[in-house]
Amino acid sequence: MPCSELRLMEVCGTHTMAIARGGLKSLFPEGVRLISGPGCPVCVTPPEVIDAVLELSMVPGVVVATYGDLVRVPGSARGDSLARRRALGAEVLVVYSPMDAVDWALEHPQREVVFLGAGFETTAPGTAAAILDAQARGAGNFSVFSLLKRVEPALRALIASEGFNVQGFLCPGHVASITGAESFRFLPEEYGLPAVVAGFEPGDILGAVRRLAELACSGRAELENRYGRAVSAGGNALALEAIERVFRPRRDIWRGLGEIEDSGLGIRPEFARHDAERRFGVAVSPARGESACRCGEVITGRTEPRDCPMFGGVCTPEDPLGPCMVSSEGACAAAYKYEGV
Amino acid sequence: MDELITLDYGSGGKKTSRLISGEILPRFSNSALGELGDGAVLPGAAELVFSTDSFVVDPLFFPGGDIGKLAVCGTVNDIAMCGGEAKYLSLSLIIEEGLPRETLGRVLDSVKRAADAAGVIVATGDTKVVERAHGDGLYINTAGIGFLRHPGLSPRNMREGDVVILSGTAGDHGAAVMLARGGLLEAGDAVRSDCAALCALAEALLCSGAEVRCLRDPTRGGVATTLCEFAESSGLGIELRESEIPVRPAVRAACALLGLDALYCANEGKMLAVVSAETADRALEAMRATETGKDSAVIGRVSGADGRVVLRTESGGGRILQKLAGAQLPRIC
Numbered sequence: 236m237p238c239s240e241l242r243l244m245e246v247c248g249t250h251t252m253a254i255a256r257g258g259l260k261s262l263f264p265e266g267v268r269l270i271s272g273p274g275c276p277v278c279v280t281p282p283e284v285i286d287a288v289l290e291l292s293m294v295p296g297v298v299v300a301t302y303g304d305l306v307r308v309p310g311s312a313r314g315d316s317l318a319r320r321r322a323l324g325a326e327v328l329v330v331y332s333p334m335d336a337v338d339w340a341l342e343h344p345q346r347e348v349v350f351l352g353a354g355f356e357t358t359a360p361g362t363a364a365a366i367l368d369a370q371a372r373g374a375g376n377f378s379v380f381s382l383l384k385r386v387e388p389a390l391r392a393l394i395a396s397e398g399f400n401v402q403g404f405l406c407p408g409h410v411a412s413i414t415g416a417e418s419f420r421f422l423p424e425e426y427g428l429p430a431v432v433a434g435f436e437p438g439d440i441l442g443a444v445r446r447l448a449e450l451a452c453s454g455r456a457e458l459e460n461r462y463g464r465a466v467s468a469g470g471n472a473l474a475l476e477a478i479e480r481v482f483r484p485r486r487d488i489w490r491g492l493g494e495i496e497d498s499g500l501g502i503r504p505e506f507a508r509h510d511a512e513r514r515f516g517v518a519v520s521p522a523r524g525e526s527a528c529r530c531g532e533v534i535t536g537r538t539e540p541r542d543c544p545m546f547g548g549v550c551t552p553e554d555p556l557g558p559c560m561v562s563s564e565g566a567c568a569a570a571y572k573y574e575g576v
Numbered sequence: 577m578d579e580l581i582t583l584d585y586g587s588g589g590k591k592t593s594r595l596i597s598g599e600i601l602p603r604f605s606n607s608a609l610g611e612l613g614d615g616a617v618l619p620g621a622a623e624l625v626f627s628t629d630s631f632v633v634d635p636l637f638f639p640g641g642d643i644g645k646l647a648v649c650g651t652v653n654d655i656a657m658c659g660g661e662a663k664y665l666s667l668s669l670i671i672e673e674g675l676p677r678e679t680l681g682r683v684l685d686s687v688k689r690a691a692d693a694a695g696v697i698v699a700t701g702d703t704k705v706v707e708r709a710h711g712d713g714l715y716i717n718t719a720g721i722g723f724l725r726h727p728g729l730s731p732r733n734m735r736e737g738d739v740v741i742l743s744g745t746a747g748d749h750g751a752a753v754m755l756a757r758g759g760l761l762e763a764g765d766a767v768r769s770d771c772a773a774l775c776a777l778a779e780a781l782l783c784s785g786a787e788v789r790c791l792r793d794p795t796r797g798g799v800a801t802t803l804c805e806f807a808e809s810s811g812l813g814i815e816l817r818e819s820e821i822p823v824r825p826a827v828r829a830a831c832a833l834l835g836l837d838a839l840y841c842a843n844e845g846k847m848l849a850v851v852s853a854e855t856a857d858r859a860l861e862a863m864r865a866t867e868t869g870k871d872s873a874v875i876g877r878v879s880g881a882d883g884r885v886v887l888r889t890e891s892g893g894g895r896i897l898q899k900l901a902g903a904q905l906p907r908i909c
Contacts, residue, residue, distance in 0.1 A: 256837070257895075321583070
């Protein structure tokens with residue numbers, strides 16, 4: 236692989252956004268292209284799961300508590316989203332933390348608060364803490380619809396997928412602060428791919444990309460932690476313990492990657508009372524019809540936002556076709572907002 | 577799928593523009609409204625400036641201000657940005673059943689203080705009460721009338737080489753309200769709304785002898801959206817330098833935490849002015865001599881005719897700024 240054609244992948248939505256916001260692409264070493272991988276929690280949530288969320292939002296008495304990003308994500312019908320359901324009468328509460336949703340549930344005992352637990356290992360500990368808190372405080376009307384996902388199984392599935400063409404990974408600093416830098420050791424050791432754990436300031440990213448390019452160029456499959464001020468080798472033991480206590484890995488569906496074994500986090504049966512899927516018998520049925528949206532290809536690095544025929548014309552942040560254009564961390568939203576059409 | 581009015585239509589960005597151009601202008605188009613400035617200049621014996629604004633803020637009280645102060649400053653500022661001297665305000669209250677009278681009293685005290693400070697009188701008003709759950713505690717609409725003192729301000733006057741001045745730090749109000757809404761802000765914290773009347777600042781600039789092309793207060797949609805509007809109206813480009821745009825460190829940190837961009841966060845006490853390069857120093861000096869303009873800074877320049885707003889980032893990259901698309905929403909992580 237000549238060093239003039241390096242394809243590196245970032246797998247964290249905050250990296251995607253920081254790169255776009257800082258206009259960093261123009262500053263990367265010549266010949267280095269950074270591809271946005273499946274690192275935006277909203278983007279990897281498939282439309283059939285959003286459909287289930289929308290259905291749940293219409294159940295009388297249910298209040299959907301969510302992070303802001305999910306409000307505008309369309310389900311399988313274009314334009315149908317929590318924002319639209321809210322305008323139709325559904326109650327949607329935007330919260331900054333799952334703990335706020337627990338407080339709200341305690342203040343409104345006659346309502347059923349369902350928190351949409353989206354995210355990777357970064358938000359899983361907070362979601363676990365909210366469930367433990369709800370249990371301790373007797374908030375029986377608080378439950379979580381777990382959309383939580385694990386990074387490692389998705390990266391393995393991505394690397395094994397047809398047409399995978401990436402020579403190194405810029406590893407997500409936030410996830411690594413929980414799981415530890417060592418949790419990315421499998422990339423160099425099992426797949427021969429260099430991996431650099433990076434922070435989020437422009438200098439962090441530029442330095443890490445440069446280092447990753449050097450490693451990839453010289454054929455050195457190594458793991459390097461360049462975000463030592465936040466990431467330890469072993470991660471955050473307390474957070475990992477909370478995840479382990481409340482969740483267990485399960486088969487899950489990813490947009491663009493399909494079903495992957497052990498790639499999601501389901502709520503353990505001992506917390507069934509706080510599991511929205513059990514409480515409301517949530518059923519995720521296959522999405523209706525074909526979508527012109529190519530988010531699935533974008534988040535697996537097979538298509539760049541700009542190469543999607545829908546980009547900027549049919550699909551814009553105001554009227555998005557898919558989640559990559561909705562989420563503030565989505566690759567398409569980043570390309571649209573910060574690079575212009 | 578039938579189009580519904582969602583919250584995004586109130587964000588001050590593209591959807592708001594689409595609502596105005598699709599529903600309002602086709603029905604009510606006239607020369608006063610068509611300018612789409614912050615207020616309208618009314619022809620007559622004396623030229624008047626007329627503006628109205630509605631205020632729907634949650635929470636009603638936030639560090640640095642409250643809905644009452646906001647309702648006065650918002651309309652007074654719109655008049656000031658048109659080169660007008662605000663004189664009279666109307667005050668319409670839409671109150672949700674169950675609002676404590678004490679709360680209403682505190683808001684009205686704040687209205688009074690802000691009106692006195694801005695030199696306007698509340699000349700007329702109205703009160704309605706709606707059923708519980710049909711309003712968010714309290715909504716206020718104010719309309720204001722002022723005398724036109726400095727005619728001819730418009731982004732269409734902009735010329736290549738002109739200088740863009742911002743009267744202080746960007747994004748304070750938006751960041752403060754977002755934090756206050758999440759219970760993340762306490763009195764004494766470094767993030768506070770900048771809610772303030774801009775009449776003294778605008779007057780100081782307009783009387784300084786500087787060649788002022790246009791003024792606008794970058795409220796919803798923030799500095800970025802207002803500059804996009806300038807570029808759109810003038811057909812000229814604007815080049816900004818990120819390192820020169822003042823942003824409080826605490827606001828920068830809050831934005832990073834919530835996934836917001838300070839350039840898209842609302843301001844309620846800031847002014848953007850485009851002035852000729854030759855008179856930029858004089859303009860800056862006049863603005864910095866006022867209380868609300870003491871941190872004024874040149875943040876960019878008007879460039880060639882491409883109608884784009886380009887930001888040169890601190891790390892040396894470049895990116896295009898567009899109008900805000902939908903409301904800013906706090907993100908996951």
